[in-house]
Amino acid sequence: MEPTDHSGTTPDRVSHLLEFLRRYSRQRLDSRRMDERRAFPTSLIPDLAAHGLFGLQIAEEHGGLGLSHSDFLRVITQLGAIDANLFVLLGVHNTLGVPPVAHYAAEHVKNAVLPDVAQGRALITSAISEPGAGSNVRAVQARAERWPDGSYVINGSKQWISLGADATYVNVFARLSDEYGRDLGITGFLVDTSTPGFVGGPEVLTLGLKAVPQNSLEFQSLRVPGDALLGGEGAGLLAAKEAFMRGRVTLAAGGLGAMMRSLELAERFARRRQVATGNLAENGRIHQLFAESVAATQAVEALVHYIGARMDSGEHVPEELFFAAKITGCELMWQVVDRSVQLLGARGYVDTNVLGQFFRDYRLLRIFEGSTEAITVYLGSRMLAAPQRVLSLLDEFDVAPHLQELAAGVAKLASAKTANVQSQHVLANVVGELTCWTIMAGLTGQSQHRSEMAQYTAAWCEQQLSERLRTAEQGTPFVELPTVDAIARHIGSYDDTIGDVEQRRPGDQNDLDLLLRRH
Structure with missing residues (x-):
């Protein structure tokens, strides 16, 4: 099922906004300097504010741009391709900061606060x-x-x-x-x-x-x-939950920009680089890595666009889609960024070649809004409580019967009995991950006719689901884990080999976190 686009944003407004960001990136932005100084330049906030970037979805009556969800995510993707700091600055402000006020504050409070927030006079x-x-x-x-x-x-x-x-x-x-x-x-x-x-x-x-x-x-x-x-x-849980859900698809949208920019750089290099086997891009293994990376990027793009369009249409968006955006979107982003660093060889390890900073900056997305592991176990636990929910998720899409069979396999796995709580958590992680791939396979499968790349992406997502399901089925029941105490004792024995190497420099911010210290 394709969502209807009810976006009310003027296309020219968004196009001009995207062009401003691209021009600003070329002419004014210096990511290396921001990284070295640990600060934004003094001109950045007023420059961005002048173009409405601090009020992307604030209503026009309060001085904002009133963008649709789809157009908001387009802007976020653009920011993600430019600089992670820029993306997180505006993502946090517009996603975690604004909605609780715009949707839950008293009317006179909105009237007092939102105009300053929209114009960048207040973060x-x-x-x-x-x-x-x-x-x-x-x-x-x-x-x-x-x-x-x-x-x-x-x-x-x-x-x-x-x-x-x-x-x-x-x-x-x-x-x-x-x-x-x-x-x-x-x-x-x-x-x-x-x-x-x-x-x-x-x-x-x-x-x-x-x-x-x-x-x-x-x-x-x-x-x-x-x-x-x-x-x-x-009623705070409602406001916090809404902000987190929006934040999860926002992370996927920003990560999508990083994926696109990373592959752009990697492909340029591969096309120009000659190795022992000939042109690097034409090496069979490198060709395969690019194909898989582009498929991952296209799958995340499809999910982000789908969620944005559903939100604009006013239709209910199942929470599982937001979880899939956070889990699969951020994990695939990290794989593509890491792979792009690898594809550049020694140049990928040079911090001034963009990807080195991307590697450091975008690593946080796997932790933001809940770590991948915690969110995946949570999603999987929901499926363990209602295994048939996995099948109903495919009702969102027009899918072939064999995908329904794979989803039935995931539901069956979710019904498996576990020996203890730890095994249940392991199973929940597996089922949570498979739920994400069920969504991705269903979504990409319904649009595979659009292009050669879309056909490959659909087949790749289905392969990910099928192979992961088969591996999970073969590994269930899980190998019994050592006890927590046994693991702790073994790690404690490392002290005999490496000794006490904790650095003790003065200053609170240089001290090791309390939960990580030796004693």
């Missing part, structure tokens, strides 16, 4: 992750208390918050209790960061994405008014 982000709770919103420990005068007081901490200390507004999600101590559930609050009690912590020194600040935040008896609520009391 906005969300604070969900904590030292003990990543993307699992239900596990947050930050506390909010309702006071008799209707205000709220927030205490707690957040960690790994993109733009956290630089934002003007932060959507804070905390566990609320009333004045009698009764738990009212996770609740969202719009916090002005100039409020007393808001403490922006130091910037984390990350492996990549060095221009985008990642901060810890502290809330020390921070008081917000009653109209700071995002939705009702106890």
Whole structure:
């Protein structure tokens, strides 16, 4: 089933926006300098703001561009092809920051906040992750208390918050209790960061994405008014979940741009490079790697476009599609970027040849919005609870009978019995991954007639599903794992071989994370 395009965005507006970004990349942007300085140039935010990039989907009445979902994802893909820092800056602001306010804040709050946010006069982000709770919103420990005068007081901490200390507004999600101590559930609050009690912590020194600040935040008896609520009391999970779901397809769209740019560079090199077997691009194995990489890129592109079109049509988008975008989109992105580095040989390891920085920057996408492993196990656990759900996912697409048979095989595997909790988690991971490939095979299969490459992509996705299913069937029941203690003892024995090599330089930000230290 092909979704109907109900996009209301003017094509010329989006085309002009994309052309601006391309021109800006050529003439003004210096990714190496941003990486070295761990900062954006002072002109970047006003330059982007002048073209509406901080209000991509904010309504025009509030000064935004009011883009459709499809056009928003087109812009994100363009940003991903240019620079990961640029993509994450605008992705976090527009995806995690704006929607909770645009959809859940009181009307007078929207009128006061969104115009400044849309025009780039104020950055906005969300604070969900904590030292003990990543993307699992239900596990947050930050506390909010309702006071008799209707205000709220927030205490707690957040960690790994993109733009956290630089934002003007932060959507804070905390566990609320009333004045009698009764738990009212996770609740969202719009916090002005100039409020007393808001403490922006130091910037984390990350492996990549060095221009985008990642901060810890502290809330020390921070008081917000009653109209700071995002939705009702106890309704924070809804706002947070919506932001995360949008964030997952946004990551896939940005990663798609990285895939396209990486393959563009790798193909240029391969066409021009002569090796012992002749032209590198015509080497059979290299040819195969390119074909598989392009198929992976086209499959992610199809999923991103499909989700965007479904959202624009107002139709319900099954959550599994957003999970597939995050899991398969980010994993395939990483494979393509890594493979492109490999295809360039020594040139791929040179940091000034774009791909080296891509390699560092885009590695985070496999962790953002929940790590691949955690999200895959979660998705698989949903399928274990309702195995026939795998089959119903194919109702989204026009698929051949043999794909239905493969999906039936996944459903059967999801019904398998496991010996213990650990084995169930392993099975859930396998089923979660197979669910993603069921979606990808179904989606690409219905459009295989469009071109020679589309036909190959459909066959490749089906092959991925078939081979992974066969491997899983042959490996079930799983080999019994050593106990957690046995693994810990064995790793502990490495100390006899490598000794104590922890570096002890002064300064909090140079210290090893507490959970990784020797003692």
